[in-house]
Amino acid sequence: MRLECDGMALGCNSLIELRDAIATGKVSAVDAVRAYLDRIERYNKKLFAFREVYADSALARARQVDAGESRGRALAGVPVAIKDCMCSTEGTTACSSRMLANYRSPFTATAVQKLIDAGAIVLGRTNMDEFAMGSSTEHSAFGRTLNPWNTDCVPGGSSGGSAAAVAADLCAAALGSDTGGSIRQPAALCGVIGLKPTYGRVSRYGLVAFASSLDQIGPFARTIPDAALMLSVIAGHDPLDSTSAPGNMDAFDVEQPVQNLRIGIPAQYRSDANHPAVSAAWDEAIAVYQDAGAKIVEVELPHTEYGIPVYYIVATAEASSNLARYDGVHYGHRAQNPADLIDLYCKSRSEGFGDEVKRRIMLGTYALSSGYYDAYYNRALKVRRLIKQDFDNAFFQGRGCDAILCPSTPGPAFKFGEKMDDPLAMYLNDVYTVNSNLAGNASISLPGGFVEIDGKRLPLGVQLICPAFEEAKLLRIARMHEKATGYTQHRPPLDV
Numbered sequence: 156m157r158l159e160c161d162g163m164a165l166g167c168n169s170l171i172e173l174r175d176a177i178a179t180g181k182v183s184a185v186d187a188v189r190a191y192l193d194r195i196e197r198y199n200k201k202l203f204a205f206r207e208v209y210a211d212s213a214l215a216r217a218r219q220v221d222a223g224e225s226r227g228r229a230l231a232g233v234p235v236a237i238k239d240c241m242c243s244t245e246g247t248t249a250c251s252s253r254m255l256a257n258y259r260s261p262f263t264a265t266a267v268q269k270l271i272d273a274g275a276i277v278l279g280r281t282n283m284d285e286f287a288m289g290s291s292t293e294h295s296a297f298g299r300t301l302n303p304w305n306t307d308c309v310p311g312g313s314s315g316g317s318a319a320a321v322a323a324d325l326c327a328a329a330l331g332s333d334t335g336g337s338i339r340q341p342a343a344l345c346g347v348i349g350l351k352p353t354y355g356r357v358s359r360y361g362l363v364a365f366a367s368s369l370d371q372i373g374p375f376a377r378t379i380p381d382a383a384l385m386l387s388v389i390a391g392h393d394p395l396d397s398t399s400a401p402g403n404m405d406a407f408d409v410e411q412p413v414q415n416l417r418i419g420i421p422a423q424y425r426s427d428a429n430h431p432a433v434s435a436a437w438d439e440a441i442a443v444y445q446d447a448g449a450k451i452v453e454v455e456l457p458h459t460e461y462g463i464p465v466y467y468i469v470a471t472a473e474a475s476s477n478l479a480r481y482d483g484v485h486y487g488h489r490a491q492n493p494a495d496l497i498d499l500y501c502k503s504r505s506e507g508f509g510d511e512v513k514r515r516i517m518l519g520t521y522a523l524s525s526g527y528y529d530a531y532y533n534r535a536l537k538v539r540r541l542i543k544q545d546f547d548n549a550f551f552q553g554r555g556c557d558a559i560l561c562p563s564t565p566g567p568a569f570k571f572g573e574k575m576d577d578p579l580a581m582y583l584n585d586v587y588t589v590n591s592n593l594a595g596n597a598s599i600s601l602p603g604g605f606v607e608i609d610g611k612r613l614p615l616g617v618q619l620i621c622p623a624f625e626e627a628k629l630l631r632i633a634r635m636h637e638k639a640t641g642y643t644q645h646r647p648p649l650d651v
């Protein structure tokens with residue numbers, strides 16, 4: 156059966172519209188939650204965007220909102236989703252891994268709690284690559300999530316469930332986490348907005364750690380004002396995360412275009428490996444800013460090509476350390492009938508982790524081993540510094556760019572299985588996203604157009620990168636593109 160996606164639930168075209176409809180009593184929070192639960196019922200069996208749905212508690216919360224409990228709050232009554240790596244006292248925080256399949260968190264992540272405190276209603280948690288390692292959501296231990304634009308294709312990853320849920324309108328917005336591109340890459344492949352805030356902008360307390368110097372939580376949304384609102388709710392200092400930055404982030408006006416805008420175009424991102432449609436979407440975005448009066452300047456990011464190797468040393472090294480806690484004793488799946496303690500560790504980890512996670516742990520352990528620490532890990536840290544320097548040169552020294560504009564990914568969504576036997580090909584999907592994590596700056600993927608493949612439209616993403624803590628400017632610049640192109644208005648046909 157082929158169904159045209161019928162716009163957003165309840166005819167609202169954005170989270171803010173829905174929020175306002177609830178606030179003014181045009182729609183009740185219970186109706187909003189029911190409308191989304193109906194859509195989840197209809198589409199999720201096939202798409203598998205949600206791994207767990209909390210229908211009863213969502214309806215109970217909605218009744219409280221309708222009784223006036225969250226009146227005046229920023230997200231009162233708005234149904235949202237969280238990624239499976241975010242702790243909450245509801246359900247299981249499984250990180251889409253067998254290892255944590257039965258893990259019930261005794262606490263709730265700060266970012267999730269902030270959504271709840273703002274009146275949002277958590278509908279459930281979304282599928283992901285196990286421990287956020289992957290670019291296709293094929294590494295989930297619970298099954299794969301389908302791309303709502305073409306169900307033969309991956310939604311991207313690792314936050315593929317959140318991206319697909321927002322694209323298919325199974326929630327008004329969602330949270331994801333981005334260590335090397337896991338918000339921006341699936342956002343690009345699913346035709347929605349994905350924002351990776353500055354490292355430290357959003358608390359990581361209660362986010363199951365993958366690579367602690369890179370991980371950041373951020374929103375998926377369908378419009379830039381929605382993304383800005385979600386960010387202003389979840390951002391801010393948290394004494395429970397020692398790396399969270401001081402100061403809160405108040406709601407800000409994204410409608411003001413940036414004057415005297417300077418957009419940097421990195422020469423190193425022009426590659427034969429880019430799909431022609433990706434280059435075309437990039438060129439179109441450049442023209443959009445040119446038409447808006449921006450000055451377009453060529454910038455050099457000469458260490459770009461080292462991003463993937465540096466990332467796969469730093470991220471795996473940190474992962475091997477972070478994942479040491481899953482031994483069947485402290486945390487995680489516990490094997491039955493072990494011969495002794497070592498056997499218990501061995502069996503528990505062998506049974507609990509999937510192949511990609513094992514590969515990362517082995518790579519990281521190797522990079523940190525005494526004979527290789529300097530050659531790999533220390534060296535990678537030095538090159539990481541050079542990558543950060545490249546961005547600083549483009550933003551501050553001489554070139555003075557407000558933002559860098561580039562593709563989000565080298566190509567559109569790919570088919571299931573296409574890259575599963577070739578980890579390097581999978582890793583290269585993040586070639587344009589990892590450097591922002593290594594440098595710790597703020598970046599966003601926006602819907603940038605479409606390409607038709609096999610008779611079906613697939614979305615393309617363009618990426619904007621700003622200096623650290625410049626999210627307000629980043630979103631204003633992104634809003635200029637959104638207004639000029641209208642690409643965020645497109646909805647996928649749902650073949651289910």
Ligand code: GLN
Nearest residue numbers: 287288289334335336337
């Ligand atoms: N795809 C990258 C990886 O596999 C990034 C993942 C992420 O950002 N969590 O590590």
